[in-house]
Amino acid sequence: xxxxxxxxxxxxxxxxxxxxxxxxxxxxxEEPNAPFLNLIGARIAEVSEGRVVYKSMPGPQHYNPMGVAxxxxxxxxxxxxxxxxxxxxxxxxxxxxxxxxxxNLVRAITADVGELTAEGSIIHQGRRIATADGRIVDAxxxxxxxxxxxxxxxxxx
Numbered sequence: 001x002x003x004x005x006x007x008x009x010x011x012x013x014x015x016x017x018x019x020x021x022x023x024x025x026x027x028x029x030e031e032p033n034a035p036f037l038n039l040i041g042a043r044i045a046e047v048s049e050g051r052v053v054y055k056s057m058p059g060p061q062h063y064n065p066m067g068v069a070x071x072x073x074x075x076x077x078x079x080x081x082x083x084x085x086x087x088x089x090x091x092x093x094x095x096x097x098x099x100x101x102x103x104n105l106v107r108a109i110t111a112d113v114g115e116l117t118a119e120g121s122i123i124h125q126g127r128r129i130a131t132a133d134g135r136i137v138d139a140x141x142x143x144x145x146x147x148x149x150x151x152x153x154x155x156x157x
Contacts, residue, residue: 005039007032014156019090023047040076042118044084050122052084059111069109074118074136078103078147081120082132086151089125096130096151103147113138128153 009022009031017025025031027044037043037054040062046053054077062069079101086096109116120134129152136145 006035008035011156014095015093018092019084019087019095020047020049023052023084023088034080036076037080040073042077042080045117047084047088049088050085050125052081052088052120054081054118055115056118057111057115058109058113062109067110071103071105074105074109074145075101075103075147077116077118077136078120078134078145079149081118082134082147082149083120083151085120085122085132085134086125086130086149086153089122089130090153093156094153095156096153098149099129099152100150101147102149103145105145107142107144109136109144113144115139116144123148126153 024047026033027047042054042056045055056077058069062073064070079098083096083098116136116138118136120132123131123133131150133148135143137143
């Protein structure tokens with residue numbers, strides 16, 4: 001890993017642009033991807049208001065001792081997709097924090113499943129609280145995990 005893999009957008013940027021603009025910039029490469037997502041090999045594939053899609057290729061580096069992807073791999077993809085979907089509707093100077101995350105793992109994830117898609121979509125947006133749901137599917141649309149989250153809208157320090 002290089003120092004670039006751990007870069008963050010400048011605080012001034014986070015305070016001055018909308019969440020949607022931020023994730024469009026991350027997708028285009030104008031702003032860096034989240035360092036933790038670099039660690040698991042996830043990248044933004046689609047961004048629109050209230051919706052974010054990540055792509056990731058699971059591999060042995062994600063495995064637990066049982067020889068399948070650790071539950072944290074799917075949880076991270078879903079938490080990111082759903083939280084970022086909520087962030088796309090945040091005004092400049094605000095972001096969100098996960099308050100609650102519920103993940104259902106319905107199939108084992110291995111390197112053999114190929115590239116996975118994690119999609120997050122807003123269910124409800126309030127002034128201080130927002131909810132979203134998410135799904136991880138393979139190229140054929142087969143479901144591997146689904147989740148929902150509650151996030152709090154907060155000012156960016």
